[in-house]
Amino acid sequence: MTIPVRCGSTCRPSRDDDLGVIMRKFINEPKEAARETVEGFLAVYGSAFEEVPGALAVKRRELADKVAIVSGGGSGHEPVWLEYVGPGLADAVCQGDIFAAPDPGSIVKTAKAVDRGHGILFLYGNYAGDRLNFDLAAEMLVDDGHKVRTVRVTDDVSAAGPDRPIDRRGIAGGFFVAKVAGAAAEAGLPLHTVQALGQEAADRTRSIGVASGAGTVPGTGEPTFDLPDGEMEIGMGMHGEPGVRRTGMLTADETAAEMIDLLLQDRPVTAEDRVCVLVNGLGATTRAELLIVSRAVRRLLGERRLVIHDIQVGDFATCQEMHGFSLSLFAVSPELRPYYDVPARTSFFSGVNQV
Numbered sequence: 001m002t003i004p005v006r007c008g009s010t011c012r013p014s015r016d017d018d019l020g021v022i023m024r025k026f027i028n029e030p031k032e033a034a035r036e037t038v039e040g041f042l043a044v045y046g047s048a049f050e051e052v053p054g055a056l057a058v059k060r061r062e063l064a065d066k067v068a069i070v071s072g073g074g075s076g077h078e079p080v081w082l083e084y085v086g087p088g089l090a091d092a093v094c095q096g097d098i099f100a101a102p103d104p105g106s107i108v109k110t111a112k113a114v115d116r117g118h119g120i121l122f123l124y125g126n127y128a129g130d131r132l133n134f135d136l137a138a139e140m141l142v143d144d145g146h147k148v149r150t151v152r153v154t155d156d157v158s159a160a161g162p163d164r165p166i167d168r169r170g171i172a173g174g175f176f177v178a179k180v181a182g183a184a185a186e187a188g189l190p191l192h193t194v195q196a197l198g199q200e201a202a203d204r205t206r207s208i209g210v211a212s213g214a215g216t217v218p219g220t221g222e223p224t225f226d227l228p229d230g231e232m233e234i235g236m237g238m239h240g241e242p243g244v245r246r247t248g249m250l251t252a253d254e255t256a257a258e259m260i261d262l263l264l265q266d267r268p269v270t271a272e273d274r275v276c277v278l279v280n281g282l283g284a285t286t287r288a289e290l291l292i293v294s295r296a297v298r299r300l301l302g303e304r305r306l307v308i309h310d311i312q313v314g315d316f317a318t319c320q321e322m323h324g325f326s327l328s329l330f331a332v333s334p335e336l337r338p339y340y341d342v343p344a345r346t347s348f349f350s351g352v353n354q355v
Helices: 030-045 104-114 128-143 174-186 191-203 252-266 287-303
Strands: 049-051 057-060 068-075 092-098 120-125 148-153 205-213 231-234 245-248 274-281 308-314 323-332
Touching (some): 030 057, 068 128, 092 104, 104 120, 104 128, 120 174, 120 191, 174 191, 191 205, 231 252, 252 323, 274 287, 287 323
Parallel strands (some): 120 148
Antiparallel strands (some): 205 231, 205 323
8 A cells, every 4th residue: 555645845854054964853053952952951851950141051950058060061962961960960060062062161150150169079071172171160260269179080991091091081981970979069078078089989980882873963964983884893982983993793792791891801890899880872772772781781790790789771971873882880889889879860860779
């Protein structure tokens, strides 16, 4: 049976007049996508959050009398960092355009909007633009009498060797860092202690990603990387940065095994340190795929007699419609467990340990 289709102008793919490329995303003007994402967030969650005037930023409406945690980075990786705001996580987030760091002036406005006199902790991924602009913002805030400290997420083992941890990118493992630092701040601990606990969580977190298909930046129509059909790349970064090995497609079990090996080679985990696990989708990966991978991860860690303290599965840090996932392992020490176990609540996450 043939079903007739009435095709008018709406059947034709839309075209961005400025760039001359076909748009396959449900957006409006590509240059407005980051702003309209924040507007959409506030349209849904505006009862708990509000915008920071003069910045592409949101903050909690109700602010506790504690250390203020401010996170941020480029848009396009939702829910990180836009939706990492709420009780037990950050007080505010300042974003830039798609894959671009927020400017120092906007970061300063955001930090001042949430500082309650106990100091500000900057928490963000370790990328050159973010480092530069957050450091400039910190200098400006200190000159104005604010106390500022920083924790950078450096969990991507494929970005640099163990001898150069400060050169590593920050990817989905930032969830663990944000959760520990957020709980420490909620407990009323001083700025230097919140920073130290957050830094310890960062030092104990390792991640690696894999991709078999690229995402596209709104308005460009071009993939963030080139990868032939039927191939995948282990170690691929969130923006399409090169990984450590390109190969033909492996099964979920084979892929998980190789990734677990790389993570534990980089930082062995002892029996005393239980493991928190994050299986993170990169934007186009189905939940079924993530659950199949999680099945393999649980078995592989069990074979090594490692105790899983918690396992989280879902989209925590994405790259538009990139097809792939990342694995993060957090060797949570006895000292950090009480902070990690504190419930956190945001627009996309609400809960405590899964196991």
